[in-house]
Amino acid sequence: MSRKETIETQAKALHEHIFSKPEDTYAGRPWELVKAIDDFANANQMMTFKGPKIEVSKEEIKKIQPPPKTFIEFGGYVGSSAIAWGAILREVNGTDNFNVYTFELSPFNASIARDLIRLAGLGGVVHVVEGPASASLEGLFEEGKLKKGGVDVAFIDHWEEFYLPDLQMCEQLGLFREGSKVLADNTDFPGAPAYLEYVRAGVGANGDIQYQTESISAPGKFRDTIVEVSTAIRV
Template identity: 35%
Template sequence: MPSFDEKNAYIEKGDDVFFDDGREVELLHFIHNKPDIDSIRGSPQRVLQAIDEFARTKKYLMNVGQAKGKIVTDLIEEVKPETMVELGGYCGYSCILFGDAVRRSGSSSARYISLERNPEFAAVIMCLVALAGLSDTVKVVVGSSDASINRLHASGELKHIDLMFLDHYKPAYTTDLKLCEQLKLITPGSVLAADNVITPGNPPYLEYVRSSVAEKREAAKQGPVEGDGVDPRFPGRTTQQYAKRLGQAKLEHTAKGNPNLVYESRINHSFEPTGEPDGVEITRCTGEEK
């Protein structure tokens, strides 16, 4: 397993050595070859332990991990979402951890929708979700988050989001949030949990969710950022992170959002599974100004 410094060095070089090199399918073989596989079946906790074991002893995986995961599972217990949506599923760690928490805390119709752009990663998620016995609660949707949100909304399958976990392409946090606001999927009462707001960081998103209604109305008059649509405050490696095989879709800036929504937002400091400091921004939509 690479050390933390090696990991940073690789990311600095722009290599995608930490994912999409076959390790995600390797994870499936690792788990299914375990001698105690029958005791893992139907147990979300044991599937998570097996993923953690692979990430600790074999190869790094970009999972949310236990420390930051606890912040979100506590939030799920409090919010008891009927519908929770995740942006970015990878191998299914957060999907299994949070999908299980949603099943325990909510009604029998409570569901967890994971939006994952890479079809191979989505297949890995589906396989591990089935192994964990969560297929009745969890739905995995393959495709770019903005296209999936639009499609699920248009079909009537997604009418409201009670809790949303943002953990995908960093520049898309704000554009996808605005899309959800515009479609009225995010309304007063909705709660957002955004990962990685310290490492690698997401200044445009924090600025947006911490702004007052007056500030958002003013910013909305100025229109979208120029160029490829990505805020220049993001380092190049953040914007290239997922471009290896699929290319990174152009960000849609057509959604103006709803600047009238009132947010209360604060950071919960925690750590990456590597020990690196990070934080989850918890944002509550508390009202709407007319």
């Protein structure tokens, strides 16, 4: 089985598992659904962004003032982290006045993510955008859904070779404001050295954005793991 087939087969098994329960088990209950996805993903070695790293990220998101209204995610997979972002933004805003856009390459994964996001009761605010993230980003910018200085948080969790080019595309479109945060997973394992070097150098390619970056540790299944949190301190 190819890597893509394995990933999609796991996603399908997760979908069947969740929808085998009575609908009111998870309907409109995002945190219960995230926990159930986490348990299944841990038991089946799925590549979702898991509970302790969500907790670390939540603390970082809570620091952002005013509370974040626009959140973009690179790598939606089954929608697990996107559901968590939706639940967190609902908590910090107190209402559904925000948008989470999650970019997912595989139409198969995207349709599973949509079902789970809808089940969580977040279908109106968490949007799955299918296709390569770079094209989706440009499309949303052209449509006016993403604006200059309008992205409060970006979460990077797709394939590592895209981390740096997609961050730089955000910069080129001028999406960040002072105080925007960029969270990245997997910078320790399997690693994204070009990305890390870039954010740690602290200055964007055009010299018009500066980052302060911190590697925050969270407990993993076998060892501690890192969420890289970079804050735009000047744009």
